[in-house]
Amino acid sequence: SAVISQKPSRDICQRGTSLTIQCQVDSQVTMMFWYRQQPGQSLTLIATANQGSEATYESGFVIDKFPISRPNLTFSTLTVSNMSPEDSSIYLCSASTHDYEQYFGPGTRLTVT
Amino acid sequence: AQSVAQPEDQVNVAEGNPLTVKCTYSVSGNPYLFWYVQYPNRGLQFLLKYITGDNLVKGSYGFEAEFNKSQTSFHLKKPSALVSDSALYFCAVRDSYQAGTALIFGKGTTLSVSS
Numbered sequence A: 001s002a003v004i005s006q007k008p009s010r011d012i013c014q015r016g017t018s019l020t021i022q023c024q025v026d027s028q029v030t031m032m033f034w035y036r037q038q039p040g041q042s043l044t045l046i047a048t049a050n051q052g053s054e055a056t057y058e059s060g061f062v063i064d065k066f067p068i069s070r071p072n073l074t075f076s077t078l079t080v081s082n083m084s085p086e087d088s089s090i091y092l093c094s095a096s097t098h099d100y101e102q103y104f105g106p107g108t109r110l111t112v113t
Numbered sequence B: 001a002q003s004v005a006q007p008e009d010q011v012n013v014a015e016g017n018p019l020t021v022k023c024t025y026s027v028s029g030n031p032y033l034f035w036y037v038q039y040p041n042r043g044l045q046f047l048l049k050y051i052t053g054d055n056l057v058k059g060s061y062g063f064e065a066e067f068n069k070s071q072t073s074f075h076l077k078k079p080s081a082l083v084s085d086s087a088l089y090f091c092a093v094r095d096s097y098q099a100g101t102a103l104i105f106g107k108g109t110t111l112s113v114s115s
Helices: none
Strands: A004-007 A010-013 A019-025 A031-037 A043-049 A068-072 A075-080 A089-096 A102-104 A108-112 B003-005 B010-014 B019-021 B024-026 B031-038 B044-050 B056-058 B064-068 B073-078 B087-095 B109-114
Touching: A004 A089, A019 A031, A019 A089, A031 A075, A043 A068, A043 A075, A075 A089, B003 B087, B010 B019, B019 B109, B024 B073, B031 B064, B031 B073, B044 B056, B044 B064, B073 B087
Parallel strands: A010 A108, B010 B109
Antiparallel strands: A004 A019, A019 A075, A031 A043, A031 A089, A068 A075, A089 A102, A089 A108, B003 B024, B019 B073, B031 B044, B031 B087, B056 B064, B064 B073, B087 B109
């Protein structure tokens, strides 16, 4: 299993600024992912964080807006750049292991004013 | 492409009655199927998974799910609902041919259990 922590847990930011969210896993995992969830709605995959190389983005998400780093097997960051109110959402870090399960962090609740 | 559908936005059931939350999927290969639950202002909690083996999978909190390959379904069930089961439930799928990829989630079903 894997326990995932995220920082910050929530933040209120002004439009035009950027926020970096940190994700730490307590064990080495094979894959790490970032999702977005608007309140009461489903999870949308933003990207797969690849260790030591550029992240793989899903349709509709671009690196300039959501730069992602994964310097090692247990840590990743997601930056939400040049924020607008439409970016207000919950951002979830996730990781999968060899047992096929996928674990989730508690989420970062972002409000952009 | 893989996808998952949860046809019901909301399911209402009385406490003590059986509950079913529906899920259907579409994958190219064999499906890896999951159910998660999310309580208000809480993170996503894993309930159960089907990878291979018995079609009836038992999970946390008395929940179970039945894998039906011919109907491409993976409905979540519980014999006797509790008020505390009220939450948002997500079905998710991964194609076995893409084992290293992320889960794809359904839109979610809100379960409301009345006392």
